[in-house]
Every structure is written in C-alpha cells, then in structure tokens.
Amino acid sequence: MAPQRQPKILIVGAGMSGMLAAIRLIEAGFTDFRVYEKGPDVGGTWRVNTYPGIACDVPSHYYTYKSEPNPNWTARLPQGSEIQQYLVDVAKKHALHQFISFDKEVVDCQHDGKQWTVTLQDGETLIVDFVVACCGLLFNPTYPDIAGLDEFEGDCFHSARWDHSVSFEGKRVGLIGTGSTGAQIMSNLAKLKLSLTIFLRTPQWVFPLPDREYSSAEKTLAKWFPSIARFGHFFYRVTFENLFAKAVIKPGWQRRLMGWACKKNLESVQDPNLRARLTPDFEPLCKRLVMSDSYYSSIQKENVSIADGDIEKISGNTVFTKDGQQHELDVLVLATGYDAHAYFRPMNLKNKDGVQLNDLWSEGPFALRTVAVPGFPNFFFTLGPQSPIGNFSAISIVETQIDYIIECIAWAGQGSVRTVEATTQATDEFNKMVYAAMPDTIWVSGCTNWYTGKKGIPSAWPFTGARFREELKAPRLEEFSVTH
Numbered sequence: 001m002a003p004q005r006q007p008k009i010l011i012v013g014a015g016m017s018g019m020l021a022a023i024r025l026i027e028a029g030f031t032d033f034r035v036y037e038k039g040p041d042v043g044g045t046w047r048v049n050t051y052p053g054i055a056c057d058v059p060s061h062y063y064t065y066k067s068e069p070n071p072n073w074t075a076r077l078p079q080g081s082e083i084q085q086y087l088v089d090v091a092k093k094h095a096l097h098q099f100i101s102f103d104k105e106v107v108d109c110q111h112d113g114k115q116w117t118v119t120l121q122d123g124e125t126l127i128v129d130f131v132v133a134c135c136g137l138l139f140n141p142t143y144p145d146i147a148g149l150d151e152f153e154g155d156c157f158h159s160a161r162w163d164h165s166v167s168f169e170g171k172r173v174g175l176i177g178t179g180s181t182g183a184q185i186m187s188n189l190a191k192l193k194l195s196l197t198i199f200l201r202t203p204q205w206v207f208p209l210p211d212r213e214y215s216s217a218e219k220t221l222a223k224w225f226p227s228i229a230r231f232g233h234f235f236y237r238v239t240f241e242n243l244f245a246k247a248v249i250k251p252g253w254q255r256r257l258m259g260w261a262c263k264k265n266l267e268s269v270q271d272p273n274l275r276a277r278l279t280p281d282f283e284p285l286c287k288r289l290v291m292s293d294s295y296y297s298s299i300q301k302e303n304v305s306i307a308d309g310d311i312e313k314i315s316g317n318t319v320f321t322k323d324g325q326q327h328e329l330d331v332l333v334l335a336t337g338y339d340a341h342a343y344f345r346p347m348n349l350k351n352k353d354g355v356q357l358n359d360l361w362s363e364g365p366f367a368l369r370t371v372a373v374p375g376f377p378n379f380f381f382t383l384g385p386q387s388p389i390g391n392f393s394a395i396s397i398v399e400t401q402i403d404y405i406i407e408c409i410a411w412a413g414q415g416s417v418r419t420v421e422a423t424t425q426a427t428d429e430f431n432k433m434v435y436a437a438m439p440d441t442i443w444v445s446g447c448t449n450w451y452t453g454k455k456g457i458p459s460a461w462p463f464t465g466a467r468f469r470e471e472l473k474a475p476r477l478e479e480f481s482v483t484h
Contacts, residue, residue: 003413008128009033010118012106012344012447015044017382017398018134020065024406030413035096036120038105040149040419042091045138046084049467051335053188054080057180057209057291058393061232062240065090065395069229071222077211077291106347111377113352113483114418129418130409132210133344133381134398137389139207140339140346144176148314156332159185166331168194174319174327176311177335178204183290185335190298196267198299199319199328201309202448204285205262205279209291210459237396245392248285249462250440259284268296282447340389340451341365344381351375364455366431368422368479369472377421377483378412386434388461388468389451395469404472408480416484422457425481430471437462 011018011032014037025033041047056063059071063083070086078086091097108119108129116128141160143149149156155166159181168189174197175186182198183206189196220230221272246255262284269275278299280287296302308321319327343365349357355375365385367373372380382401383389389397411417437456438444443451443458449457461468 003029003410004412005413006030006032007409007412007418008115008127009130009132009409010106010126010128011027011035011132011134012347013037013044013134013136014039014042014091014102015046015134016395017063017090017136018044019087019094019096020395020398020402021132021134021382021405022096022099023090024402025409026094028406028410028413030409033099034218035100036104036106037100037102038121040102041088042096042100043084043087044136046080046168049080049140049162050164051159051185052182053183053184053319055184056080056083059232059236059238061135061229062236062393063395064229064233066230066233066399068093069222069226069233071219071229072227073214073222075211075213076430077209107482108348108350109379110350111352111379116378129412130378130380131177132405132409133347133379135344135347135381136342137340137394138338140342141334142336142339143334144311145335146311146314151312151316152332154330154332157334159333159335160338166190166329170194171330173197173326173331174199174307174329175333175335176309177337178202178290178309179337180288180290182419183292183295185333186304187292187294187298188302190301194303195232196304197307197329199309199311199321200277200306203280204287204290205260205280206256206265206290206292206295207258207284208265208293210293236392237465240392244289245388245465248442248460249437249464255285255442258289261354262289266295269300271300272331274300274306279461280447283442285442285443286445286447287449288451311453342385349376349379351377354450364457365369365459366427368430369404370404370461371472372408372427374424374427375421379420380408384458384460386431387459388465391403392465396465400469400472404475408475411475411482419435419483421481423479425483434462 011021014035018035019042022035052248056078059076061079064070068090105121106118107121110117116131118128120125142160172195176199178200183442225444243254245385269278290442308323310322312320312322317328367384368385370384382398387397408420411420441462
C-alpha cells in the first residue's frame with residue numbers, strides 16, 4: 001500500500017545498510033528521502049578498507065542481499081574489492097545515486113518535538129521528519145596508547161587508512177594487532193621479501209575456514225541460474241546459524257566441535273615453543289575467532305618473528321618492549337581495530353528536553369530491539385546494541401532491521417502519526433530478556449573481548465538467528481509512544 005503522505009527521511013551512510021534502506025523505501029513507495037554519505041562513493045567499510053588481503057570471513061553467497069544474488073564471486077570467501085564492486089553494481093541497478101549526496105558528513109541532529117534539525121560538517125542544515133543512521137560498526141579506528149607513537153620516524157598508519165604509496169619490499173615491518181585484520185595482513189605481507197615483526201600480546205584461536213576459487217563453470221551456472229546462488233545463501237545461512245552462532249550462545253556439540261577444530265589447527269605449528277607462545281589462555285570462541293587456513297603456515301615463515309606485545313615506548317624508528325628488547329623498523333602497521341561501541345557516534349543527538357544521547361548512554365549503549373532508543377523519536381539505526389554481530393552475515397542482520405524500521409516509518413506514512421518513539425518500559429524489558437541469557441554464552445567465560453561494554457555485558461545477541469528474525473518480525477504498537 002502506497003503511503004498517504006510523504007515524510008521527509010534522511011539516511012546517514014551509503015554503505016550496505018544505507019543502500020538497503022534506500023531500496024526498501026523505494027519499494028514501499030517513499031520518495032522524499034536523501035542519503036548523506038561522508039565519503040566519495042557507496043560501499044562504507046568495503047570502500048574505506050583496502051589493506052592487502054582484506055576479505056570477508058563470511059561465505060560470499062551468504063554475504064549478499066537475499067534479493068540480489070551475485071554470480072560474479074570468484075571464491076568461497078569474498079575479497080574486499082569484490083564486495084565493493086557488488087555494492088557499486090547494486091547501487092547502479094537500483095539507480096540509487098539520484099538519492100545520494102556524497103562528501104556530506106552529518107555531525108549534529110536536534111529534535112524539537114516535531115522534527116529533526118540536521119547539521120552537516122560543511123555548515124549546511126536541513127529539516128527532516130525521520131533520521132535513519134546506517135553508519136555501520138567499523139568506521140571509527142582505535143589507536144593504541146603508546147608513548148612516542150606519533151613521533152615514529154618511519155611510515156606508520158592504521159589498517160583502515162592504508163598508505164598504498166609505501167613500498168614494503170626489503171623493509172623492516174612491524175605489525176601491532178592480531179585479530180582478523182592483523183591475521184589477513186600478516187598472511188599477505190609474509191609472502192613478500194621483507195622482515196616482519198609481529199607484536200603479540202594476546203594470541204588468538206584460529207579456525208581453519210577453508211577457501212577455494214570458483215571455477216568458470218560454477219560462475220557461469222550461477223549466472224544462468226540465480227537459484228543456485230540463492231541456494232548458496234540459504235545453505236550458508238543455515239550452516240552459520242546452526243554451527244558458529246549456536247556454539248557461542250550455549251554449551252553443546254557445536255561449541256565442542258569448534259573448540260576441537262581450533263586446537264587441532266594449532267597443532268600444525270611445528271616448533272613447540274612457538275606453539276606455546278600462540279596458545280591462548282581462554283576458551284575458543286570467547287573472543288571473535290580468526291578465520292584463516294593460512295595463518296599458522298605464514299607465521300612460521302623465516303621472515304616472520306614474534307616480539308613482546310607489551311610495548312613500553314617508541315623513540316625514533318625503534319620500538320621498545322617491556323621485556324627489554326629493541327626493534328628497529330621502517331614501517332609500522334596498526335591493525336588495532338575499531339570502537340565497536342561508538343555506533344553512529346561521534347554524530348551528536350539531542351532531544352527536545354536537551355538530553356544528549358551521549359549522556360543517556362554514559363553507562364553503556366542500549367536500545368529497543370537493536371534499532372531505537374527511548375527519548376529520541378523518529379530516530380532509528382542499524383547494527384545497534386545487542387545486534388547479532390560476529391557470527392552472522394551483517395547483511396542478513398541488517399535486512400531484518402531495515403524491514404522493521406521501514407514498517408515503523410510506514411505508520412507515519414499511512415495516517416496522522418507524526419512521531420514514533422520507543423518506550424522506556426519496552427526497552428528495559430527487551431534488554432532484561434537479552435541480559436538474562438548471557439551467562440550461557442561463551443563471551444562471559446573469562447576473556448577480554450570487543451563485545452563487552454562498561455558493565456561487563458556483551459553487546460551481542462545471545463539467541464539464534466531465527467529468534468532475532470522473530471523478535472523483529474513486525475513492530476508492536478504497545479512498545480512505542482506516538483504523537484499526531
């Protein structure tokens with residue numbers, strides 16, 4: 001049913017979630033909307049991150065919109081450049097560029113009880129009815145607090161700000177960070193003629209997720225018969241949700257199997273001293289697993305060495321570690337991740353009572369069904385607190401959230417409703433339900449991980465993917481307050 005009126009809608013971000021929000025708005029008959037993207041093109045994370053070896057550890061046919069199969073994947077695990085091209089192609093197919101304004105960064109949103117006044121970094125302001133923040137999780141890089149880091153005399157950059165002008169051949173390269181990004185970078189740099197030093201503080205469990213290239217015949221069949229790609233999406237979704245996802249949320253055979261595979265993979269390290277150095281002191285899955293079938297073979301190469309990850313200071317081109325060693329380097333790479341709890345911040349939000357969202361979230365972020373927060377009407381977001389991240393396809397999760405958000409906006413499109421706001425009671429009840437299930441999860445088993453916030457509660461989903469889709473199947477009127 002076409003909307004009876006057209007509220008003005010602003011989507012913040014033209015990554016995979018912002019693009020999908022635009023597509024769903026078009027399909028629902030909404031036309032008075034704009035997408036503001038702070039970068040020069042669509043793609044978000046996959047446009048910004050271009051480090052060597054960047055890839056997604058979710059199978060390619062699962063890392064697509066359900067309604068947009070892609071026959072052009074070249075391998076089981078998609079490379080970053082291929083994901084970016086897929087998103088560019090989808091944007092072109094749906095003519096999304098007519099709705100997108102590039103190089104437009106939203107910095108402030110203030111609600112007066114009726115509408116949002118939005119301010120951009122360049123000083124432009126606009127008035128809208130709804131704001132939908134589709135900013136993703138991986139866009140605020142975190143930098144280590146190391147004395148002298150800013151004065152390093154060689155080339156130094158974060159993995160999310162890769163400097164492609166730097167040549168690595170014959171260089172002494174240091175790498176800080178041993179998560180998924182660090183593992184991908186290490187595995188690729190180790191192939192070059194250079195000396196690579198990995199500053200290892202906390203070793204990670206590595207799951208040997210196998211990759212393989214698709215043959216030309218497989219790609220041709222996927223192109224001729226899109227149902228093949230759709231089946232791949234279904235197959236990998238079922239596999240991930242019933243193996244990886246269930247392994248982290250409760251004890252069972254899935255957790256035992258995943259743990260066994262990680263420990264078995266570690267046995268491929270021949271040197272017992274190196275194997276001991278690479279053995280974590282926490283259970284597999286407590287931190288997000290590194291998915292790689294090349295990590296251990298790469299780290300055993302002659303041009304790769306491991307140094308103490310407790311860095312005391314940096315002076316000149318030398319890294320001083322707390323074990324008393326000095327490491328002279330030409331290049332220092334920081335694979336130190338992102339602030340996963342920033343969400344759409346540093347964008348500032350203020351409601352009609354003068355309350356800022358930063359203050360409301362001072363003790364940690366929370367939301368109603370991962371997409372809305374009390375006190376801030378007509379404001380929604382994707383991949384918010386408690387979203388099922390880490391063990392699912394982010395695209396699959398966003399599809400569920402976007403459909404829910406569009407239905408909330410549709411209330412305003414069909415009648416006299418002007419504002420829609422999550423109630424405090426509904427939000428509290430939802431979060432109590434989520435928090436009560438946390439003791440069964442592996443995330444609280446005794447490690448420090450990026451899921452866990454200030455209160456020691458992981459910002460993750462402790463249930464199945466099917467449960468998530470059911471919880472966001474449709475908005476419930478009683479969980480919102482409305483004005484007319």
